[in-house]
Amino acid sequence: MDIVKILQTYVQKMINNTPGMKILLLDDNTTQYISLIATQSTLLSKEVFLIDKIENTSREKMKHLKCICFLRPSSKSVQLMIDELRNPCYGSYYLYFSNILTKSQIERMAEADQQETVRELQEFYGDFCAINSNFYSLNLQNYQIFGDSLSTWNNETFKRTVEGLRAVLLALKKRPMIRYEKNSALGKRLASEINYQIQQESQLFDFRRYDTPPILLILDRKNDPVSPLLNQWTYQAMVHELIGINNGRVDLSKISDIKPDLKEIVLSADQDVFFKNNMYLNFGDLGVNIKNYVNEFQNRHHNSDNIESISDMKKFVEEYPEFKRLSGNVSKHVTLVSELSRLVSQNSLLEVSELEQNLACVNNNNDLKEVQNLIKRSNITNESKIKLVLLYTIRYGRQNINEVKELVQLLLQNGISEEQTRTIEQLIKYAELNERQNEETTTSTIFDKGKNVFKGLKGVENVYTQYTSKVADIIQSLLKGKLKDQFYPYIEGSIRDRPQDIVVFIIGGATYGEARDIAKLNEEIPNVRIIIGGTSIHNTKSFISFVKNATSVL
Template sequence: MNVTLAVKQYVSKMIETSGSGMKVLLMDRETTSVVSVVYSQSEILQKEVYLFERIESQNREPMKHLKALCFLRPTKENVELLVQELRKPKYSVYFIFFSNVISKSEIKALAEADEQEVVAEVQEFYGDFIAVNPHLFSLNLVGVSRGRSWEPLMLQRCTQGLTAVLLSLKKCPMIRYQLSSDLSKRLAENVKQIITKEYELFDFRKTEVPPLLLILDRSDDAITPLLNQWTYQAMVHELLGLNNNRIDLSRVPGVSKDLKEVVLCADNDEFYANNLYLNFGEIGTNIKNLMEDFQKKRPKGQQKLESISDMKAFVETYPQFKKMSGTVSKHVTVVGELSRLVSERVLMEVSEVEQELACQSDHGNAAQMVRRMVQNPRVSELDAVRLVALYALRYERHTSSILPALKGELERRGTSDHLKQMVSRVVEFGGKRVRGSDLITATDAVAITKQFFKGLKGVENVYTQHQPLLQDTLDQLIKGRLKDATFPYLGPSSLRDRPQDIIVFIIGGATYEEALSVYNLNRSCPGVRIVLGGSHVHNTKSFLEEVMSATGQSSERSQGGSRHSNRR
């Protein structure tokens, strides 16, 4: 199961279907993201796609020498835009691919608009999600619920995205959901309804052990998204923000013009692919090795090109050198900025306190450490607030006046009202009242603290003690110990054998720490294949926005989720 490969194959098939000749790729805002995370522009150019346009763009020039590949979500708006396009076609022929199921009435509307008979093909290719990593997908939605209820348009969009993942992976699963979450049950029922209605689409070859879809709720583990991360991909997202594989470095002091926005994609960046899940200590060593390798390979300053063979050798090696030069510059800049932020915001010390809160049970020591960090002027406002929020979650029912005192410290350092509200909002979102599980167990903490931080030469790893709740849930599932009473099946059937293909979806968003757990489980459990998805992939900032929306405060939708529409 590989969601990146599934989307890449859809895009390749679209291009192959249209045959040879120059092409324009016509997309909407969301399908642009879907394509851009799996294919670079240079890769698509090699497939005779020379122009990229948005369907809603009003100033597109007619280019009758081009074939149009339309890859669009089957929304009412997109169908209306296509109808207008077909009435006055700008291109010679149209190959139309919808990223999800389209209704017969909408197909009829397109057929009636195609008076000049320019449409050669209409198909459904189910790339209706963002393939972040081979085992991780996102719908790029923030603010999916209000209180303990779905935002209706978000429920529709999550249903569509999740069924598209199942169709792209060719899985017709049994479904389990988190009983303590009404959101999970509603989504499970909606997905089941689509599978029943579109039964012909889900008529895949039966496997000995049926695939399993497990639907969870973010509120069951509000601790994981609040923790600082120490693996490369997760650190980049937490400290710099990773949006569809792109990082905005424009605010980095002294950054060169060509590095103000960079792309990190494991498919065409070997260094990134090899360091994705390594910790910060190892990345520093590998950057040094990359630099040394680059120094050895770069052409000498006074290189003489005296013969045809000299020139030929230079021309052959130059593209590889130029590519390596770009890779070195990019990663040195990114790692350098991560290092600057870690030092400036004393994140090693902050992270140590976070891990103490998440994994240990020494209340007196934890309270002192949090107070000391909140009083430290080098600790950022955001880091101070999340430490207090973690304390409030961890010691929610502790009968002391420490929490009000910590909130007073936030007040004294001039913390904004918006952020101060987060402490109580986080408890409202993921406190004991709403959780279906106990997040912290002393026995786990004892076992976990025996780990070592590989990159720090034997120093005990206090920075990565925490294991997300998802890891334990999946471990129990794989061993056949996940209780039906807590995670019931939808319908009368249940799985008797050990599951092999597992798709997990977290309502309210997943994290890169959870993606790392899934990556490690896939490597350590032969015969088990797990794919993780979420309504979003969170860093702390996006998670707090999710919390504000879920606890009733209006917040701006980060991806314009309120404008999504449904075909039905």
């Protein structure tokens, strides 16, 4: 169940099915999908001499070229394809769509192909972003998920989510049993619709049956608002939290004196061995690995400069052009880790994170005082102060509403705007913190379900990584046969045997930290394959924006 390799196989089939010189024509969506799993040099080596977008209507006519089209079967892309076929720029067309086409879409394209330039038409189910081998996203961060309330879907987003999740299952060749969180109206509707789609497209879903069927587990972000709010200390998750990863790219242009070739860098486990080996390591181990790599090069070139710190490494890399030429990839990582280190120090994130972890993992009589102290400090960012109050509210808000009000006042007294403090009330509404009674996910279990899942396996790594996401604990319970049907019902039937394949989907977005926890479970537990994804990928900034957007429907 390697989601990256599956999409790469689709791309290889498209290209290998079309010998000779060719152009690759994409749309806005498939451009994002392809950019994550294939490099331009790889495509060029397969005689793809030009990549363009179907939205570009001023393309030059080149009848000597074959054209591979990989498009989403959206009404916009299909119409653009129809226009293209009526007035073709290229000699022949090989059409591949990332999801299921309707009969009328096929008929309209056939009718437009008066010059009979179409040589092939296929569906390749790659209608999602493959982030890591076990992590996917539908990339719907700019979509409003909710309809006229927090328990109803926006119709357009619902349709897009169903299509994307259906494509994931078709790509994986899985016909799963479906479970969802009982307290999520959105989850129940999505589970029902996916089940209906599987039955409607029974021929497409006619895969080999296993003794123990795979599980599709649909979760709702509202039941774990904690994971997106915590500082991260493993490499990939940390980069997204502090800088941001957008379709596999990291923008470093704001760093002073940044070299031109490092203003935008690519982070890809598939294309970058160092990143693959270090993406789930904590920040301390990562620093040691980079230092060892630099020292290894130094020894090879008999250089005696003493490298003790990250800034020494950065200086060494900048002063040795040969090192940059031979190991531009390590130069990239030294620069990135150097920037992460600067941000951690500048924003006192070690101190902030320790309190976040305490709030997430244990009840502590000193929590209120600790939060108050950090709010008063000028070297703590406004974002960190709000995060701490949000975490305090989730843990203690129901019992101590007056203390939450006091913290909001303290935020206002320390330069936080009234608009920013509204986030606290917005989160209470989004996560339904005041309504949770007699259900599996109460305000306390939002935390308790997600703490120290791996402690019995290897011990907690350090004080900054005590917390483990709730989804990892749910998966553990599922694999032990302890996930209660009462709280996680099946849409149809039920099984008691331990599943081997589990596909997790989080309505409202997943996180890199959760993907790391799932990767760790895959590594620790034999004969189990788990992949995780969601409507989007969150860091704190995007999650707070999502909550604000969600409650705007009320």
